[in-house]
Amino acid sequence: VKVFITTIGTLILAATIWVLTTTMYQYNEQSDKMRWVADQAAAAGALYLDEAAAQEGMNAFVDAESLQAIKNVVCSNLHLDNNANPDTGAYVQRHVVVTAYLLDDQNCRVYRDGVLIDSYNFSYPYLLTVADTGYSHAVGHPSVVVTIDAGTRHIGGGFLQFDPVLKRSGAYEWMDK
């Protein structure tokens, strides 16, 4: 009986550790994907430059289009609905906050969930550091930086609960093509 009880206890512990390890692998995979999505969102956002301004030698993003492209990429890749809330198949567990930094020849505009929250002037070269993630991007040309914040992901339970953060940044620098 003693051996049986010890075996059952060990079996439960081993299975718990295995399940947690597998879940952590899944978290790492999703965190990597989120970084890639941030890069792709930034690349999509950088596609929409104002052609009229470009003819006058100024590179300026069309903010509405850039923000829409960023939203499209984030929502479709992370399986979110139109309000950036988790949809079927989403790994994230809550509303995803998307912060976009549009840096062009005019200035830097910071949008959170599509709403302008800050703008300031800068000159090239400029080092942008996203305070939330510690992500740095050297801006030599018009650039878009995107931060995706999905909060924490609950893994495990009880004394074996982990709440790793799902928050990643990515950037794209527009070069004349």
Next chain:
Amino acid sequence: MKEFIVLCAALLIIILFPVQSLLDTAYNAREQVFDTTVRSYAERARIAGKFTPEILNDMRDELCDKLPGLSGGDIDFTGTTAQKYRGESASDDSMIDFRVTMPIRNRFVNGLIFGSILPGNTEVYACSGQVYSEATP
């Protein structure tokens, strides 16, 4: 003697878990290589405006080179093969989809016990996503 036999049997079952963890580590590394490679070809598709036959062939070749035991026939692709252009406005029409899968054979260390969870003890791993086309008409 009876206890010794029971202990040996119990150990045989318990040892499956650390061995399974080892397998998971190996498969995870494999999946990372797969993801990185597929996404780098998604970048090429972004420039071309679609997944061209050349991009798909190169991707299959590189995946087979990097992942031992994988053959070209194992890799399945579904996605955008029709030309997409960068539009004037941000819409889904400019998006290139992709879903690339590969089989992970012998997924569980003991197929007899866990094999019924996955047919043939094989998991289909997928890397999917959507990117914006940068191609201009």
